[in-house]
Amino acid sequence: MITTQKTLDTYPEHWIHVYTDGSVFNGTINGGYGVRIQYPDKTKEELSESCGSNCSNYEAEAFAIEAAVFQLTSVFSLYPEKTQNLVTFSDSKSVLEAL
Numbered sequence: 001m002i003t004t005q006k007t008l009d010t011y012p013e014h015w016i017h018v019y020t021d022g023s024v025f026n027g028t029i030n031g032g033y034g035v036r037i038q039y040p041d042k043t044k045e046e047l048s049e050s051c052g053s054n055c056s057n058y059e060a061e062a063f064a065i066e067a068a069v070f071q072l073t074s075v076f077s078l079y080p081e082k083t084q085n086l087v088t089f090s091d092s093k094s095v096l097e098a099l
Contacts, residue, residue: 014040016086018068022051022060031055033064037071039082047071061092065099 011017017038024031031051038044047067051060068088076083090096 011087012085014084016040016072016082016084018072018086018088020061020064020068020088020090022057022062022064022092024051024055024057024060028054028056031057031060033060033067035064035068035071037068040084045071058092058094061090061095062098065090065092065095 019036019038020033021035022031022033030053032055033047033049033051035047036044037046049063049067051063055063065088072086
């Protein structure tokens with residue numbers, strides 16, 4: 001937990017912080033994802049969705065990051081003044097390496 005907090009603390013509070021996660025039951029059943037977008041003004045958005053009954057953990061993690069990108073693209077298009085640096089936190093090394 002201390003390492004996680006130190007990592008989080010290395011990014012400025014005036015950046016948008018995006019947290020993503022995906023998970024499945026027994027490796028491939030009933031997958032889903034969650035996203036939390038924390039804006040510098042302390043407002044937040046939370047997204048979650050089912051990925052279907054046959055979904056891998058990798059796919060659920062990838063869907064989470066994709067959902068965050070689509071949401072932020074939409075927000076930045078509608079509210080250009082919100083466009084700024086952001087950092088995404090994900091625990092899926094394989095998805096991040098595939099980007």
